[in-house]
Amino acid sequence: RKMASFLLKSVLIVVAVFSISSMAQASDPDILSDFIVPVGSAIDGNLFTFNGTRAIFGSVIQKFSVTKVGKAEFPVLDGQSVSLAVLQFPGGGVNPPHTHPRAAELLFVVKGSLEVGFVDTTNKLYTQTLQVGDLFVFPKGLVHYQYNSNWNESATAVSGFGSANAGTVSLPTTLFATGIDDQILA
Missing domain, CATH: 1.20.5 (Single alpha-helices involved in coiled-coils or other helix-helix interfaces)
Structure with a gap:
């Protein structure tokens, strides 16, 4: 016994x-230190500064655009468990169904309005219409989308992620642009 x-x-x-x-x-x-210094980088204020998003403000958006700021674009994020993306939608623009396998997403609308939604593991759809100042969370790994239903105004949102490399799996591309046989998808 x-x-x-x-x-x-x-x-x-x-x-x-x-x-x-x-x-x-x-x-x-x-990580075992305050931050990771990329090889060949000086340790000063420039290491912690990213200015790759400056050009997106004031530009005219013709199609949906994502400006990613993860560890690939901003190496000092390595080990910090954070990243972001700026999403710009022309009128009628859509960010098609996709997932982030390594992080939840916190979406913050800064211009216009967005129709958003996600599907949970029981196939339940959760939707919301967001206005400027609203935030919405997409749980890690779940299929979700954003859509600007206003054809007369652009929309902009900032997405924060709990990973320096959240990853993105775009379902339309994954399913229809990778050579999977139509019989399998039927």
């Missing part, structure tokens, strides 16, 4: 350890 109890406790401990270790791998790694 003692042996069975010991075995049960041992199995539970092993399961708990593997559960914790797999959870730790599902997010950005913790």
Whole structure:
């Protein structure tokens, strides 16, 4: 009886350890310093400054546009577990259904209005109409979209992510532009 109890406790401990270790791998790694300095970079204020979004303000938007600011574009984000994207929608513009496998998304509308929605794992659709100043969260890994239903006004939103590399899987591209046979998709 003692042996069975010991075995049960041992199995539970092993399961708990593997559960914790797999959870730790599902997010950005913790770093052992305040920040990671990219090779060849000087450590000054410029390291922590990104000006790649300056040009997007004041420009006329003809089609949906995303300006990403993740660790690929701003290397000092490596290890910080944050990134963002500026989404610009012309009138009638859409960010088609997609997912972010490594992070939740917090969308903040700064201009215009957006129709947004996501589908949970029970296939329930949650939708909302957002105005300037509204925020909406898209849970990690769930299919979601944004749409500017106002054909007379552009819209802009800023999305924050809980990862330096949230990843994006665009469903239309993934399903219809990768050579998957139509019979499989039917």
